[in-house]
Structure formats: structure tokens, C-alpha cells
Amino acid sequence: MNYKQQILQGIPNELPQKKKYSKTDNHAPKRKDILSVAEKKLAIRNALRYFPKAWHEELIKEFTFELQTYGRIYMYRFKPDYTMYARPISEYPAKTLQAAGIMLMIQNNLDPAVAQHPEELITYGGNGAVFQNWAQYALTMQYLATMTEEQTLHVYSGHPMGLFPSSKEAPRVVVTNGMMIPNYSKPDDWEKYNALGVTQYGQMTAGSYMYIGPQGIVHGTAITVMNAFRKVLQKDETPAGKIFLTAGLGGMSGAQPKAGNIAGCITICAEVNPTAAKKRHEQGWVDELLDDLNKLVSRTQKAIHKKETVSLAFIGNIVSVWEKFDEENIFIHLGSDQTSLHNPWAGGYYPIDLSFDKANTLMSTHPEQFKEEVQRSLRRHVTAIDKHTTKGTYFFDYGNAFLLEASRAGADIKAENNIDFKYPSYVQDILGPMCFDYGFGPFRWVCASGDPQDLQKTDAIALEVMEHIKIDAPEEIQQQMQDNITWIREAENNKLVVGSQARILYADAEGRAKIAEAFNQAIKSKEISAPIVLGRDHHDVSGTDSPFRETSNIYDGSKFTADMAIHNVIGDSFRGATWVSIHNGGGVGWGEVTNGGFGMLLDGSAEASKRLKNMLFYDVNNGISRRSWARNEEAMFAIKREMQRTPELKVTLPNLVEDDLLTNLFD
Numbered sequence: 001m002n003y004k005q006q007i008l009q010g011i012p013n014e015l016p017q018k019k020k021y022s023k024t025d026n027h028a029p030k031r032k033d034i035l036s037v038a039e040k041k042l043a044i045r046n047a048l049r050y051f052p053k054a055w056h057e058e059l060i061k062e063f064t065f066e067l068q069t070y071g072r073i074y075m076y077r078f079k080p081d082y083t084m085y086a087r088p089i090s091e092y093p094a095k096t097l098q099a100a101g102i103m104l105m106i107q108n109n110l111d112p113a114v115a116q117h118p119e120e121l122i123t124y125g126g127n128g129a130v131f132q133n134w135a136q137y138a139l140t141m142q143y144l145a146t147m148t149e150e151q152t153l154h155v156y157s158g159h160p161m162g163l164f165p166s167s168k169e170a171p172r173v174v175v176t177n178g179m180m181i182p183n184y185s186k187p188d189d190w191e192k193y194n195a196l197g198v199t200q201y202g203q204m205t206a207g208s209y210m211y212i213g214p215q216g217i218v219h220g221t222a223i224t225v226m227n228a229f230r231k232v233l234q235k236d237e238t239p240a241g242k243i244f245l246t247a248g249l250g251g252m253s254g255a256q257p258k259a260g261n262i263a264g265c266i267t268i269c270a271e272v273n274p275t276a277a278k279k280r281h282e283q284g285w286v287d288e289l290l291d292d293l294n295k296l297v298s299r300t301q302k303a304i305h306k307k308e309t310v311s312l313a314f315i316g317n318i319v320s321v322w323e324k325f326d327e328e329n330i331f332i333h334l335g336s337d338q339t340s341l342h343n344p345w346a347g348g349y350y351p352i353d354l355s356f357d358k359a360n361t362l363m364s365t366h367p368e369q370f371k372e373e374v375q376r377s378l379r380r381h382v383t384a385i386d387k388h389t390t391k392g393t394y395f396f397d398y399g400n401a402f403l404l405e406a407s408r409a410g411a412d413i414k415a416e417n418n419i420d421f422k423y424p425s426y427v428q429d430i431l432g433p434m435c436f437d438y439g440f441g442p443f444r445w446v447c448a449s450g451d452p453q454d455l456q457k458t459d460a461i462a463l464e465v466m467e468h469i470k471i472d473a474p475e476e477i478q479q480q481m482q483d484n485i486t487w488i489r490e491a492e493n494n495k496l497v498v499g500s501q502a503r504i505l506y507a508d509a510e511g512r513a514k515i516a517e518a519f520n521q522a523i524k525s526k527e528i529s530a531p532i533v534l535g536r537d538h539h540d541v542s543g544t545d546s547p548f549r550e551t552s553n554i555y556d557g558s559k560f561t562a563d564m565a566i567h568n569v570i571g572d573s574f575r576g577a578t579w580v581s582i583h584n585g586g587g588v589g590w591g592e593v594t595n596g597g598f599g600m601l602l603d604g605s606a607e608a609s610k611r612l613k614n615m616l617f618y619d620v621n622n623g624i625s626r627r628s629w630a631r632n633e634e635a636m637f638a639i640k641r642e643m644q645r646t647p648e649l650k651v652t653l654p655n656l657v658e659d660d661l662l663t664n665l666f667d
């Protein structure tokens with residue numbers, strides 16, 4: 001049976017052969033054994049409902065084994081035999097181009113070159129899942145292959161509920177991930193309901209099929225590192241020979257060394273998992289691998305002396321690097337951390353003084369003891385960082401819940417007012433005021449032909465559009481425009497593509513719409529050979545309510561609300577998105593954030609042109625309005641400018657209160 005036939009078949013007609021479990025693949029960690037016996041039976045019953053009764057007796061043994069051994073039922077047997085990667089859009093069996101575009105994006109998110117734990121359908125972040133099991137994948141692909149433009153597929157945390165009649169204008173797919181009744185949104189609730197097979201953690205772009213490999217984050221990380229250096233260096237200084245110390249070489253953290261190289265500094269990135277470190281090295285994302293602390297010290301000193309631009313991966317624990325560099329008096333200009341602390345008890349953070357293997361065992365056999373080890377390590381981690389910051393290091397939280405979890409672990413991390421943390425998040429200091437409040441965010445596109453030449457053409461089109469916009473752009477956004485122009489000019493040379501022919505480019509509402517329209521025209525004129533899928537990271541101006549990350553620079557008290565993310569996904573869905581998604585969790589953890597996004601297929605039609613203008617405008621300006629209402633100066637500037645450009649836009653503006661009026665109010 002060929003690949004197309006396999007997709008059209010969905011759940012196979014005949015029970016496939018059992019698969020061999022490869023020990024060399026990068027598998028997801030064993031999950032907590034959290035279910036009672038009755039709940040385990042329920043999990044098995046839930047899993048078996050995907051299959052005919054005749055197979056139950058055989059599958060029950062296998063699924064019980066998977067649940068007992070891995071803590072989840074992945075249904076490995078049903079993983080298809082064909083190679084998983086984003087094929088050219090014309091190779092998908094589908095009745096609509098829109099559905100074919102979604103199939104391409106799903107396969108890209110499960111491509112072993114892209115995904116972190118592909119066997120377990122995890123794309124990044126340790127638990128960022130596209131589906132919970134292989135039956136859901138097979139059914140979803142079958143629905144997409146057979147759906148018409150008058151139907152919408154509704155997906156509940158990976159489970160395809162089914163095709164429902166809708167209209168041509170409606171999204172083809174609506175995705176929710178991890179939506180819980182608020183009281184059931186503690187980390188153990190994810191463990192329990194995910195083990196039962198009724199919910200999943202979609203992260204931000206995994207469960208929305210919009211992950212494009214570490215490139216997606218390199219741009220944002222490069223902007224962050226460049227601007228962080230601008231904050232700490234004198235005007236005449238450059239990042240050459242200055243250190244950026246951080247941790248994590250996983251799905252997204254793996255972007256850090258590349259971003260450091262783009263910024264022109266020395267990046268030192270610790271990674272405890274040798275497989276992850278080697279993968280990034282082989283892919284060219286980090287220059288050198290070292291596993292000995294003394295050698296790391298001498299190599300770093302040489303790099304400082306020679307003012308090198310270089311990235312060094314240290315295979316080991318980040319805490320040991322902070323401590324060693326303090327002993328050796330190596331000055332660190334920038335410090336951060338991208339271990340997966342949104343997922344601290346299940347493999348996101350490895351404690352110091354425990355080997356990688358021991359930690360993996362302990363987290364499933366003795367979860368309480370493992371938790372204590374993580375918290376002990378976090379306290380020691382903060383103590384080591386403090387020693388550097390007193391010498392002048394600029395440390396910032398990188399959106400991985402480092403400060404939040406360190407505070408929960410009892411580390412001395414609170415500011416004097418006992419409300420804030422003593423170190424800023426990168427959104428508070430950098431991305432919020434410099435990018436999001438002006439509407440700049442991680443716009444992205446995928447060339448559905450799979451042809452690198454199409455990507456080259458889109459880069460050239462985007463560059464031309466950006467340069468044109470920059471001519472009349474106000475002073476306030478000139479630096480952003482220039483950084484983004486430099487980025488797109490260098491993008492091809494930086495060899496960022498892993499998986500599909502994709503590109504990320506920070507742009508504001510005007511830039512996104514103009515670039516998208518130029519792409520649509522180029523598809524129409526056949527300058528570009530096939531449709532383009534547009535999307536964005538959820539880590540953006542509007543899509544995400546996350547009080548410790550995307551909305552950490554909202555100071556009117558509303559950062560603990562999630563209205564913006566919900567409005568965004570609803571608003572996008574009736575303005576022309578091809579698919580929309582809304583997630584609990586993502587980035588900083590289950591229960592800590594609500595985030596959403598969209599995908600949009602451009603096919604060169606007049607209809608696509610109408611949709612992109614309408615939807616991209618709302619998608620960005622919804623967030624700017626909210627940021628403006630929260631009295632963020634840059635956002636007030638941006639929304640007033642947008643209202644001048646677009647008379648149909650009428651946004652409620654805040655009146656500012658004089659400080660003097662409040663000073664002695666309740667004395």
C-alpha cells in the first residue's frame with residue numbers, strides 16, 4: 001500500500017505488525033505513574049475505543065505494557081511505516097488545498113529532524129504534543145484527506161472529534177489543547193488526564209502544527225540577545241569577546257548559540273543530555289562541544305582574548321558552569337536560562353549532582369525526592385547567579401518559568417517590594433517595550449512546494465517590502481525595522497532551515513499584511529510555484545496571555561486574565577484563518593498561560609487576498625489595543641498611528657492619572 005493509500009485508510013483495515021522499540025531514538029521521559037488501578041482501566045478502555053473489538057484482546061496487553069512502562073499509551077504499533085516529513089503540497093491526497101497545507105504542517109511537526117521525541121508525537125519542550133497517540137494521527141490525516149471546503153474538523157487535544165458541516169469561509173480546522181475547567185489545571189492534572197488519554201499539552205506551536213524547527217525562535221532570540229547587549233554595553237562597544245551564558249540545547253533552547261553567533265558574542269550553553277547536544281552540533285547550531293569544565297574555562301579564556309564569535313556547548317549541568325566561572329573570575333556580560341522549567345518535575349530541569357540517567361530514573365520511581373532535588377538545585381543555581389550579578393552580569397528570565405520555579409523552591413529571588421522578581425523577564429525589559437507593544441512579532445511562512453528557490457524568492461520579496469516600509473516609518477520603530485531587514489538579508493546564509501522550507505521574520509501589522517499580499521500576488525503570477533502557509537509563533541503581540549512571559553509587561557493588573565488570547569482566536573476564526581488553535585499551557589507551563597494562533601493558506605486567489613488583510617490586521621491590533629489600554633506608552637503610540645491609517649478602527653484609549661492624585665490617597 002503506498003503512502004497516499006495509507007493516509008486515506010486512516011486506522012488500518014488489518015492489525016499492523018508490532019513495532020520494535022528503538023533504544024537509540026530520543027524518547028520522551030517515562031511519565032509519572034499517577035493513575036489508580038480503576039483509572040488505569042479507564043485509560044485502557046479509552047485507548048481501545050479507537051479500534052475494532054476483534055483486536056482488543058491483543059492490544060490490551062500492549063497498551064497495558066505501554067502505560068506501565070512509559071506512563072502513557074502512545075500506540076507505537078500504529079505509527080505509519082512511511083517516512084515522516086513535509087512533502088510538497090501536491091503530494092497530499094486531499095480534496096482541498098487548505099487541508100493539504102494542514103497535512104503538510106502536521107507531518108513537518110512530526111519529522112524526526114524537527115521533532116524532539118518523534119516516536120511519542122512530541123515536537124518540543126519535552127511535552128509539546130501534536131497528538132497523544134498514533135491513532136489520533138491516522139484518523140486526523142484521513143479526515144483531512146477526505147474533507148471538503150464545506151466542512152470543519154474539530155480537534156480536542158489531539159483527538160479528531162469529527163468533520164462538521166460549515167462553509168467555505170470557515171476555518172478548515174479548529175484545535176483546542178489542554179482546555180480545562182480552571183480548578184483542574186495543576187501540573188498533576190496534566191499528568192493524570194493526559195495519562196487517561198483525554199487531554200494533552202500542545203505547547204504553543206506543536207499542538208497547532210506551526211512549529212518550524214529552532215529557526216522559529218532564533219530570530220526572537222537574536223533580537224533579544226542583541227538588545228540585551230545594547231542595554232549593557234557602551235555605545236562604542238560591540239558584543240565581540242563578551243559572554244552570553246545560558247542552558248538548554250533542546251527544541252527551542254537550541255537556537256541560543258546560533259542567535260549568539262548572529263549577535264557576534266561568545267555563547268556558552270550547558271546541556272545535560274548528550275544526545276540533544278550532539279544533535280545540535282551535527283545540525284551546525286552550535287560550533288564546539290566540550291564535556292570537561294577545565295577545558296571549557298581555557299577555551300572560553302582563549303575566545304575572550306581573541307574576541308571570537310563562537311558558540312560552545314558544555315555537556316553537563318548549567319549550575320556547575322555558573323559556579324566554576326565565579327571561581328575562575330570569568331566575567332559574564334549576559335546570563336539567562338532555557339531549561340524546560342515549565343515542566344520541572346518530569347524532565348524539564350535536571351538537578352546538579354545527579355547524573356542524567358539517575359535523574360531520569362528518580363523522577364519516575366521517587367517523584368517526591370526528585371522534586372526536592374530540583375528545588376535544592378534551583379536554590380543553588382540562584383546563589384551562583386547572584387554572585388555574578390553582584391559583579392555586574394545582566395541576568396534575565398528567558399520565558400521558561402525560571403524565576404517562578406526558583407521562587408517556589410524558596411530561592412531568594414524576590415525584589416524588595418516582595419511583588420516582583422529581582423531579575424527582569426526578557427519581555428519586561430526587551431521584547432515587550434521594544435517589539436510587542438509596537439506590534440512586532442514572529443510572523444512566519446512555509447513554502448508548500450518544498451522548493452528552496454521559492455523560499456529565496458519570498459526572502460527577496462519580504463526584504464523589498466520591509467525596505468519600502470522603512471522609508472516612511474517613524475523614528476520609534478526604525479531600529480526594529482533595521483534589525484529585521486538585516487535578519488532577512490542574512491537569513492539564507494545563516495542556514496536556518498530544518499524540515500519544511502520555512503522562514504520567520506519579525507514584522508508589525510503593516511509589514512505582515514504587505515508581505516503576505518506580495519506573496520499572494522507572486523503565487524498568482526506563478527513567480528512562486530505553489531501556495532504558502534502563513535502563521536506565527538503564539539509567543540506574540542496578541543495570541544498569548546502569560547503573566548510571567550508575553551504579558552509580563554502589562555501593569556494594570558490584567559496580566560492574570562486571558563480575555564485577549566480568547567478574543568484573538570475567535571476573532572481570527574471568522575476573519576479568514578484556515579485553522580485556529582487555543583491552548584492551556586505552553587512556554588511557561590500548564591495552568592500558567594492561555595495561548596492561541598492560526599494558520600492561513602495563500603493560494604494566489606482574490607479570496608486569499610481579502611482574508612489576509614482582514615485577519616492579519618485584527619490578529620496584531622487586538623493585542624496592541626489591550627497593551628494600550630494597559631497604559632503601555634509604546635502601544636498607545638502604535639494604536640493611535642493605526643487609527644490614523646485605518647479610519648474604521650476605533651479603539652478605547654486610556655486617560656492617564658497624575659501620580660500626585662494617588663500619592664496620599666489611603667494614608
Ligand SMILES: NC(=O)c1ccc[n+]([C@@H]2O[C@H](COP(=O)([O-])OP(=O)(O)OC[C@H]3O[C@@H](n4cnc5c(N)ncnc54)[C@H](O)[C@@H]3O)[C@@H](O)[C@H]2O)c1
Binds near residue numbers: 217248339342343539
Ligand atoms: N522566551 C522564549 O522565547 C522561549 C523560547 C523558547 C523556549 N522557551 C522556554 O525555554 C524552555 C526550553 O524550551 P525547549 O523547547 O528548548 O525545551 P527542551 O526540553 O527541548 O530543552 C531544554 C533542555 O534543557 C536541558 N536541561 C535541563 N536541565 C538542565 C540543566 N540543569 N543543565 C543543563 N541543561 C539542562 C534539557 O536536557 C533539554 O535538552 C521552555 O520552558 C520554553 O517554554 C522560551
